[in-house]
Amino acid sequence: MKPIRCYLGVIWQILRKDIQVEWRGRQGLPVMLVFALMIVFLFNFALQLSPDLQASLTAGLLWVSLAFASTLGINRSISLERETNALDGLLLAPVDRSAIFFGKTLGNFCFTSLVGLVLLPIFSLFYQQNLLRLALILVMLLGLGAYTSLGTLLSALSIQTRTRDVLLPVLLYPLALPILIAAVEASRGVLSGRALGEMSSWMYLLLAGVILFNAAGLIFYETILEE
Amino acid sequence: MATETESLSTRIEIRGLVKRYHHQPVLNQITLTLNDGDFCILVGDNGAGKTTLLRILAGLVQPTQGEIAVGGSSLAVNPNLRRIIGYVGHQPMLYQDLTAQENLRHYARLYQIQDTESAVTHSMAGLGLTLQQDQPVRTFSRGMQQRLSLARALLHNPSILLFDEPYTGLDQDAAIFLDHTLRGLHTPGRTILLAAHRPQRLLTMASHIAWLRNGCISQHILVKNLHEAPQLSRYLQEEA
Numbered sequence: 001m002k003p004i005r006c007y008l009g010v011i012w013q014i015l016r017k018d019i020q021v022e023w024r025g026r027q028g029l030p031v032m033l034v035f036a037l038m039i040v041f042l043f044n045f046a047l048q049l050s051p052d053l054q055a056s057l058t059a060g061l062l063w064v065s066l067a068f069a070s071t072l073g074i075n076r077s078i079s080l081e082r083e084t085n086a087l088d089g090l091l092l093a094p095v096d097r098s099a100i101f102f103g104k105t106l107g108n109f110c111f112t113s114l115v116g117l118v119l120l121p122i123f124s125l126f127y128q129q130n131l132l133r134l135a136l137i138l139v140m141l142l143g144l145g146a147y148t149s150l151g152t153l154l155s156a157l158s159i160q161t162r163t164r165d166v167l168l169p170v171l172l173y174p175l176a177l178p179i180l181i182a183a184v185e186a187s188r189g190v191l192s193g194r195a196l197g198e199m200s201s202w203m204y205l206l207l208a209g210v211i212l213f214n215a216a217g218l219i220f221y222e223t224i225l226e227e
Numbered sequence: 228m229a230t231e232t233e234s235l236s237t238r239i240e241i242r243g244l245v246k247r248y249h250h251q252p253v254l255n256q257i258t259l260t261l262n263d264g265d266f267c268i269l270v271g272d273n274g275a276g277k278t279t280l281l282r283i284l285a286g287l288v289q290p291t292q293g294e295i296a297v298g299g300s301s302l303a304v305n306p307n308l309r310r311i312i313g314y315v316g317h318q319p320m321l322y323q324d325l326t327a328q329e330n331l332r333h334y335a336r337l338y339q340i341q342d343t344e345s346a347v348t349h350s351m352a353g354l355g356l357t358l359q360q361d362q363p364v365r366t367f368s369r370g371m372q373q374r375l376s377l378a379r380a381l382l383h384n385p386s387i388l389l390f391d392e393p394y395t396g397l398d399q400d401a402a403i404f405l406d407h408t409l410r411g412l413h414t415p416g417r418t419i420l421l422a423a424h425r426p427q428r429l430l431t432m433a434s435h436i437a438w439l440r441n442g443c444i445s446q447h448i449l450v451k452n453l454h455e456a457p458q459l460s461r462y463l464q465e466e467a
Contacts, residue, residue, distance in 0.1 A: 009339070013336045017322070017325075020329065021322050021324050021325060024325060024363070025324040080322070083322075083323060084318045084320060084321055085316060085319075085320050086321065088316060089320035091286070092309060092314055092320075093334070093337035093338055094307055094308075094310040095337055226287075226289045
């Protein structure tokens with residue numbers, strides 16, 4: 001029982017540190033939020049869509065905003081560890097390195113979900129649809145769970161290269177495409193009033209993404225971080 | 228916390244250590260033994276592989292080949308050995324937005340130190356940081372950051388200490404403070420390996436000196452026997 005408590009303690013400590021750093025620096029969340037809002041405003045004013053078309057595009061636009069904002073957040077999160085080599089400090093500690101992965105993933109997931117929850121009422125306002133639905137929040141959390149775990153894993157890979165700032169999106173977007181498609185389809189279904197059960201295949205794909213990418217982090221994170 | 232690692236000897240044995248980056252050998256068949264209580268200065272030109280060797284010993288880099296044993300236990304198969312190793316690198320490994328105290332508290336929790344608060348307070352006091360404990364690290368000078376980095380490395384009372392060019396960028400006062408701290412840290416039962424480009428000031432406190440050249444340890448001798456190694460003496464004079 002004790003090793004599990006220690007393991008969970010490390011995950012919690014890394015999450016707590018990330019929240020503390022964000023609270024002090026306020027450099028990640030505001031940037032993610034402003035970026036996501038810019039996308040909402042720009043698409044709304046630039047496209048001038050009819051209400052019917054707007055309804056069908058809302059899910060796609062929501063996920064474009066979330067994906068771009070998440071990528072910014074994940075990049076910021078790993079840059080924080082690169083600054084003054086704090087990542088080495090984590091690696092020196094006698095802890096299972098997969099716990100570092102889960103701590104970082106959880107931090108990224110919390111920040112991105114917070115941005116998503118702020119975005120939903122704003123989207124509702126601009127796109128004249130009620131997005132504050134439990135089913136949509138569930139889809140969003142599942143989609144972001146898969147996206148942030150994949151992003152956290154790939155950010156550990158990109159941090160070790162000279163092109164680290166551009167490498168993460170280059171790796172992340174193509175690999176996350178199945179997740180993004182599933183998230184858009186499931187969100188579109190929810191917004192068109194279908195029951196979650198009717199979109200079970202998309203929901204299972206999102207769940208599989210969460211499990212697969214977290215399992216990959218559990219197995220490969222240590223190897224990726226070792227030079 | 229009483230652990231199996233606490234009773235371990237701090238004897239470090241490096242056998243046939245090789246590290247290659249993109250097929251280029253940086254370390255080539257390093258063999259070196261440091262005994263309990265040794266204070267060894269590692270000298271060598273820039274790019275000789277001092278940092279790589281220290282990072283391998285700290286468990287941050289995996290060797291291509293070879294073995295490292297600490298107290299007879301292999302570093303590769305016993306990650307718990309990280310509990311008895313303290314490492315001070317080029318960078319302070321601190322979060323700039325957090326205060327000094329918050330940084331140490333974070334590391335103390337990662338090392339699962341039972342009385343976190345007392346360990347942090349003791350560590351800060353030991354390095355004269357009590358007055359600055361609530362200041363964000365980004366307001367610290369290089370010397371202060373180095374002190375805090377040292378406090379971080381000493382937090383879990385490690386019996387093996389690895390230093391990578393700790394004097395770099397320090398002013399005279401900070402360097403003198405580091406001298407005093409290193410003298411205090413050199414106790415029986417604690418092994419110190421310190422990489423230095425200009426090691427003259429350390430010769431009075433270290434017990435051994437190792438010369439890393441062309442990826443190998445070309446000499447490893449007692450400091451008091453330095454006169455018997457004219458090549459190394461000449462090298463140290465040139466570097467002075």
